[in-house]
Amino acid sequence: MSIPNEALQKILQEIGQKKAFAEQQLAIVKQQMAVKTRENRMLQLTASEVDSLPGDTNVYEGVGKMFVCTPIPDVQKRIASESEEINADMSNLQKKQDYLEKTYENSKQSLEQVLRGGGS
Template sequence: MSQLPDDTLRKILAQIQQTAHQSSRNLSLSRAQTAQKDKERRILQLTIAEIGTFPRTEAVKLYKGVGKMFVNVPRDAMEKDLRNQEKELSDDIVNLNKKSKYLEKQYQEASAQLRDIFHSSESKS
């Protein structure tokens, strides 16, 4: 292996460190977003289950919050809207999990490269 100048080695090491740090930070952010979306999805599931316990009569009125007001919404429309929201959140969670796996792999690779560099420099000393 040819000897690279110290300046070039420092730049490579800084780039690897930056990649590891950025991947770690983005991984934490992605996991936090996943947890938040999962919480929202569970709340929607509970809401759907609660609406399902109501009798299917015209006497039961459902209201949807719109800003500072509430609007009377038919039950079927409310359930459809909630199920669509749940599906969107589930899709978002799947995508965030994929992103997390990619970022975790990227972080592990950068960390492994750093370990290899430091172990090889220790063995040369």
């Protein structure tokens, strides 16, 4: 039982588009993960610097084009909340990456299967 050429071309085109889309989205997710990793590292470095300061040190945070004096505990709370947010984002991005990798592999296998079956 062979598949007509038009139907085979349509199937190949759909699978190819799905594979290309998954590949493109996978590259975007990897780039987003790299950005989040860099942001998390910057937060860790900032936290270690703030932790090493004496408690009575004036700490300034940038707000737009100005700097505002902020107590160290407030800075530490902000860093902790941003770190938690980044970790949640990383978890979501990891799940998305896993899904896209599976989609990509399934599309690749389907494409190979159609090509092997369509050739006979």
